[in-house]
Amino acid sequence: MSFGDYLRQARLARQQQDKGYSLRQVAGRVGVEPAYLSKIERDIFPPPSEQMIVKLAEDLGEDPDVLLALAGKLSTELREIIVRRPRLFAELIRQLKDAPDHAILRMVREVTDGDW
Amino acid sequence: MSFGDYLRQARLARQQQDKGYSLRQVAGRVGVEPAYLSKIERDIFPPPSEQMIVKLAEDLGEDPDVLLALAGKLSTELREIIVRRPRLFAELIRQLKDAPDHAILRMVREVTDGDW
DNA sequence: TGTAGTGTGTATTAAACACTACACAAATGA
């Protein structure tokens, strides 16, 4: 699913329970033009800045990291961590490129002690 | 070490063995202005585009992924992979944020069968 | 039937980005 599709779906789902999640209202709270958000939801405009993604995630009650991943971005927080150990991260990345999902799952479980 | 420092060090190391790695010559092969490369090496200008980073890595015989990580960037290749499984990646990221180096090392070894 | 709220199309723009052009001073080498 694309970033825009995910966003629209999340907003509409929210709107069903809770009135107050029209495009205009969300745009208003997040602080952008409705027309702009509309185009993002339809993937006419690319995913917005990290700041705006985080604000959208907060407003919609979604996981910011999922939204960022869908947008193909890293949070600045993670970016800083990676810059501190580039060789280690480069190797991880190289493995990730070829790893099947179950291998990544295993890697995550390895660190989380399986509680995921 | 910063992106610029790493770049300059790599170029100078190369220049010692192999004449032909002056700032001008590298800039010439990579296709940018020497003054621009100079400023990048001194961290006056931020790391350049992904394309240029990859060209520099090729010319200097360095690992492009390390250079990209130092620059705080994702390769487009990896970005595409992440977009395909955002939830899985988001969880991995969340763990990475808190994981100490040895835990990440363990994850990498888990996938690489220890040959790193 | 009009009015309030919904989403969308077109046009425009300020600032940031990713560099280039060119001149210059210091060191190197013949």
Next chain:
DNA sequence: TCATTTGTGTAGTGTTTAATACACACTACA
């Protein structure tokens, strides 16, 4: 000593980004 090569400073530029402004059409409903 003169030409070359080295790296660097200043100034400027085309393109892209990240949006805004505003008008418009459709739907619901009172």
